[in-house]
Amino acid sequence: MSKFKALIADQKDSQFTASIQEIDQSQLPAGEVLVRVAYSSLNYKDGLAVTGKPGVIRKFPMVPGVDFAGMVVESSSAAFHPGDEVVVTGCGTSEIFWGGYAQFERLDSEFIVPLPKGMTLKQSMGIGTAGFTAMQSVLAMEHHGLKPENGEVLVTGAAGGVGSVAVAILAKLGYKVVASTGRAQFHAYLKSLGASEILDRAAVAAPSKRPMDSARWAGAIDSVGGDTLAGLLRSMAINGVVASCGLAGGPAFSTTVFPFILRGVALLGIDSTRVPNAQRREIWSRLMRDLPMGLLDSMIVEAPFDKVFAMGEQILKGQIRGRVVVNVNS
Ligand SMILES: NC(=O)c1ccc[n+]([C@@H]2O[C@H](COP(=O)([O-])OP(=O)(O)OC[C@H]3O[C@@H](n4cnc5c(N)ncnc54)[C@H](OP(=O)(O)O)[C@@H]3O)[C@@H](O)[C@H]2O)c1
Numbered sequence: 652m653s654k655f656k657a658l659i660a661d662q663k664d665s666q667f668t669a670s671i672q673e674i675d676q677s678q679l680p681a682g683e684v685l686v687r688v689a690y691s692s693l694n695y696k697d698g699l700a701v702t703g704k705p706g707v708i709r710k711f712p713m714v715p716g717v718d719f720a721g722m723v724v725e726s727s728s729a730a731f732h733p734g735d736e737v738v739v740t741g742c743g744t745s746e747i748f749w750g751g752y753a754q755f756e757r758l759d760s761e762f763i764v765p766l767p768k769g770m771t772l773k774q775s776m777g778i779g780t781a782g783f784t785a786m787q788s789v790l791a792m793e794h795h796g797l798k799p800e801n802g803e804v805l806v807t808g809a810a811g812g813v814g815s816v817a818v819a820i821l822a823k824l825g826y827k828v829v830a831s832t833g834r835a836q837f838h839a840y841l842k843s844l845g846a847s848e849i850l851d852r853a854a855v856a857a858p859s860k861r862p863m864d865s866a867r868w869a870g871a872i873d874s875v876g877g878d879t880l881a882g883l884l885r886s887m888a889i890n891g892v893v894a895s896c897g898l899a900g901g902p903a904f905s906t907t908v909f910p911f912i913l914r915g916v917a918l919l920g921i922d923s924t925r926v927p928n929a930q931r932r933e934i935w936s937r938l939m940r941d942l943p944m945g946l947l948d949s950m951i952v953e954a955p956f957d958k959v960f961a962m963g964e965q966i967l968k969g970q971i972r973g974r975v976v977v978n979v980n981s
Contacts, residue, residue: 657753667703682757691751692779693975698966717741719751728760736766781812788894802869877901896921
């Protein structure tokens, strides 16, 4: 392995470039563990990075791709050995560390977790940062007291990556899941993942003259933000809990304090990047337990390496269904 393929994003004189190039092992940054990458994945953040949008890459040149899974080739860490199958999800990858859009990658062991037993490398990238964030959101809501008997849980952006995995996990755990989507063609898909009802996303985000609407949601996982988050906050039930994890519909939202002071609603922020290794392992073990692998397989589309540019544009337009696994070796 001295030469291999990597997607290199660079910026010179404010001019952004990104292309798949052949590079040498000696160009890889330092790190304890060298991994032969089998698959990466496509997240919203990857769409931003490969299309040159600001907000993700913090130093150039950069190998984008926040996630990767593969086999350890060399390790100076006692935690991993050659031949181990491992998974990495967003941990500064594609921001300050080189990421998974490459056939080899080197990273420190604190960011790496073993592939859960019973899961394939491809399935782990079917989960990727999006699915990891969905599970992290469920755990945060559980820690805040959410239980299936508390009532219905709303998932917004449901046909996307975070949303699809969230629907499948919550349904498996016995929650009554209501999926909000803007794409009518995916109603049957969302029902197949376990949604008991589908709402049009325009209805969730519709403005209201009242500061509070009828109490409905015991919980909500929101990957959309903007008016959607403002709308669902007005309909939270007493002691309802919201996991805010995304901004596919916009970062800014306007609300009042009423959901918080009249209904005791808790708004939990979810950041999947700064998660200590022990907690990462816990999240992966809950994913293995609570995400039906057959349903996960039904969410996955496999894409060859050079498709990430076109699919990166598509994910930013909200046109990707479920999860895209990127085969960096095809
Ligand atoms: N906090 C974290 O650590 C973390 C981790 C992962 C992802 N995220 C964030 O979570 C969001 C979703 O990521 P993803 O990878 O799941 O992306 P994704 O697959 O594109 O899913 C986003 C979904 O949001 C909906 N949507 C898109 N544009 C919209 C708009 N203008 N208005 C309303 N709804 C819209 C669409 O769902 P429907 O077609 O079903 O309506 C789309 O499928 C992104 O903002 C991402 O940055 C955050």
